[in-house]
Amino acid sequence: MHSTPSEVIATQVRKRRRQLDLNRQQLAEKCASIGAPQLTTAALTNIETGRPDKDGKRRREVTVEELLALACALSIHPVDLMVPADLADDAPYEVTSAIATTAATARGWISGTAFLVPPETPMDFAVAIQAMPKERAQAVSRDWFTPERQQEWNRAALEYDRQQQEGRGDS
Secondary structure, three states, X not given: OOOOHHHHHHHHHHHHHHHOOXXXXXXXXXXXXXXXXXXXXHHHHHHHHOOEOOOOOEOOOOOHHHHHHHHHHOOOOHHHHHOOOOOXXXXXXXXXXXXXXXXXXXXXXXXXXXXXXXXXXXXXXXXXXXXXXXXXXXXXXHHHOOHHHHHHHHHHHHHHHHHHHHHHOOO
């Protein structure tokens, strides 16, 4: 897998623009009308083509601001520009050059309903959800705390307590 997130977004922008039967000038006008005048026809061309350098590497990355404006102008959710809907859930998805996951995990992580790296302990989980809005944290907690995971973490906590008592000489 060699597609960067910007390359995926560029492909999805082009695909969605064509689905809506828009040319780049029309999309640029929509972008300007929603407050993103920097997304000119030339900028859109550069985004869609990536302005490859002499080695074929993309020189033009998509910024977060551009992603959000394009999603709005194209009437699509940002996650669907980032992870194509037609990409199978188990298909590989490259987050960075060092981190790959599945399309399903990427969709959940980007939409804030799943973890890219699953928490290993209850403390890790608490840290992971502390920046979430309360309602989403509660929904993620309901989904995350399966009976099996709760039993596993309870066993780990009991084992930790046992080891602590043995270390203090308690019986």
